[in-house]
Amino acid sequence: MIWIWLGVVVSLLLIEYMSRNFTAICFAISGIISCILTHFNIKLNIKFIGHKVYLSPYMVQLLVFLIVGIFLILIVRPYVLNFIERKKQEKNSKKNENLKLEEKKELKEQLTQETTKKKEKKEKKKSRRKK
Secondary structure, three states, X not given: OHHHHHHHHHHHHHHHHHHOOOOHHHHHHHHHHHHHHOOOOOOEXXXXXXXXXXXXXXXXXXXXXXXXXXXXXXXXXXXXXXXXHHHHHHHHHHHHHHHHHHXXXXXXXXXXXXXXXXXXXXXXXXXXXXX
């Protein structure tokens, strides 16, 4: 069973790598937990609505996989997405600041070129007048 869970984890990590929306990785994490549970071989006998319910180790692993995965998606995923979005915004704002600085430098260079051209024209006019 451990190889099945490892296969599930690897496939979910590949899906997450392609999608990058932090959904598959939540289930990959729960798959790792279920993989660890295979070593403990936990069985449950539960009394549910007056009936005894026996859960085999495989059912316990599957339930843990689903419950932990859904918990991570509902509780942890929004915080992680907000964190990633803030990082992107900070990165973009730094890029914008750098672009603005570059634009200012370009404008200064253009202005200095224009003023030097004007000065050269004035000097040419003065030199023509003197001749």
